[in-house]
Amino acid sequence: MPLKSSYSDRLKKTDHSLIALLSDRISLLASEQPSLDEQLADVAPLLAEAGIPQSVWVGVVKGCHAGLTPKSATNHVIPRQITIIGGRGRMGRLFKEQLSLVGHNVSILEHDNWEYADELLSQAELILVSVPIEYTVDVIKRAAKYLAPTTALCDITSIKTQPIQAMLEYHCGPVMGLHPMFGPNVKSFFGQKVVVCPGRSDDSFQWLLDFLKSQGGELIFSTPEEHDQMMVIIQATQHFYRFSLGVFLAQAKVDIEQSLTMSTPNYRQEIDIVKRLFSQNPNLCVDIMLATEERCNAISFLANTYSRLARLVARKDREALIKEFENTQSFFEGKINSFIQPLNTTVIQRDFKPQNISI
Structure with missing residues (x-):
């Protein structure tokens, strides 16, 4: 049933105004990157007064940020050589996309190209392990023998104690565990939490942590056990x-x-x-x-x-x-x-496919 003319005109005018305001907001975000919590604190009373759910506002804000590459992320970036083990999985693809976007050189190691493991792992500055939980420790063992002592080794799986113990045991270089607290369907790291579990030589990962923060991510430091x-x-x-x-x-x-x-x-x-x-x-x-x-x-x-x-x-x-x-x-x-109001209802999970990696 077609909208009545007067209603349709008012709706169209409102949409045009909203689009113009969103354009202004995106322009402002390009020069300044306040955290999502800071922005919510500023407008929460107004949202409540207007009867607008916070989840609607958060969705709009994240949508504005999704296609935006922050200046801080692209200025003075030193390109790093990165290999993601399990990079065809959805979370691996997300990290490859985001890291490549700011100028890093990202390669993928999967079960069907392990014959190139020496080339892909020995020359990398950072190795990200992004495989199903049940394979993580075995993959770390298998990969470690190819790594240089200076290579930074990091896993992004959802348990931390066992993977970090394995990385510390089998690799003599820098080690850290990350757990992205979001699913691979996000468009950017803006407003997303990442748990950081230090392992060894934390300074080697500072550029990676700075990258996540520059993209609007929130870093939460924790021991693996906690x-x-x-x-x-x-x-x-x-x-x-x-x-x-x-x-x-x-x-x-x-x-x-x-x-x-x-x-x-x-x-x-x-x-x-x-x-x-x-x-x-x-x-x-x-x-x-x-x-x-x-x-x-x-x-x-x-x-x-x-x-x-x-x-x-x-x-x-x-x-x-x-x-x-x-x-x-x-x-x-x-x-x-x-208690913090729920800002994001995304299920915390990652759609890795076991067939993406063999051990």
């Missing part, structure tokens, strides 16, 4: 929760489209996250849940919690459920105001 403990909650249990929800919806044959027509914003957001989870490689999702014994134990504890609460629901034990709520409420009391 990182892996947090990922039990941030990744493994969340994957299991959404994996379980997806399986439930499929088994119950829920009409998702109909449910969305009368849904709340939170439900739509959750369905979007579940949908994206199940659009990924199943090997990756399962590997994230099974990566360590700690993750398996935490998932089992979460499942037991579900079962215990479900039994209370089955018994219609209203008093017990209220008690559970109140106990948990007291746990969160005093912490709610300090």
Whole structure:
């Protein structure tokens, strides 16, 4: 049904004004790069007053930044020779694209060109290991024998303790672990968090860390052990929760489209996250849940919690459920105001394909 003329004209005029303002914003971003959190702090009250969800505003800001190459990233760049092991995977492709964009020379080593490993690894200044979790340590062992003592070796997988231990053991040169806390579908590193786990000779990676910051990334420093403990909650249990929800919806044959027509914003957001989870490689999702014994134990504890609460629901034990709520409420009391508003609903996962690398 065509829009009424007056409504259509007003909408068109608003769109033209919005496009002009977005153009101005992109021009300003080219000369100055405030962090996403800083920008949100400035406009959050206005968004609330106007009834605009923060996620909408964040999406617009990231869209403005996506096609923008910051001046700080391209000025005085010393081209580095980089090899990405597993560079055909989606996260590997993202890093290759972003590093190449600012002038670095990036090569890819995959299972079908290991005969060139000496050439691709021995001459590189930086090696990024971007392979599935189950192959990471073995690939590090295999690659290490080709590396010069000055070569910087770094992995970008989602567990850190075992890979960093392996890199320190098998390579005598600079070592660092990175965990990009976002999926490979992002258009840039702007507003994205990257966990940094130092290993050895941190100065050799300073140019890489500066690059990530120049692109608008936020660096979070952590020990490998602290990182892996947090990922039990941030990744493994969340994957299991959404994996379980997806399986439930499929088994119950829920009409998702109909449910969305009368849904709340939170439900739509959750369905979007579940949908994206199940659009990924199943090997990756399962590997994230099974990566360590700690993750398996935490998932089992979460499942037991579900079962215990479900039994209370089955018994219609209203008093017990209220008690559970109140106990948990007291746990969160005093912490709610300090929680960061969710800025990005991207599922933290990477769609590597096991066939991309052989060991």
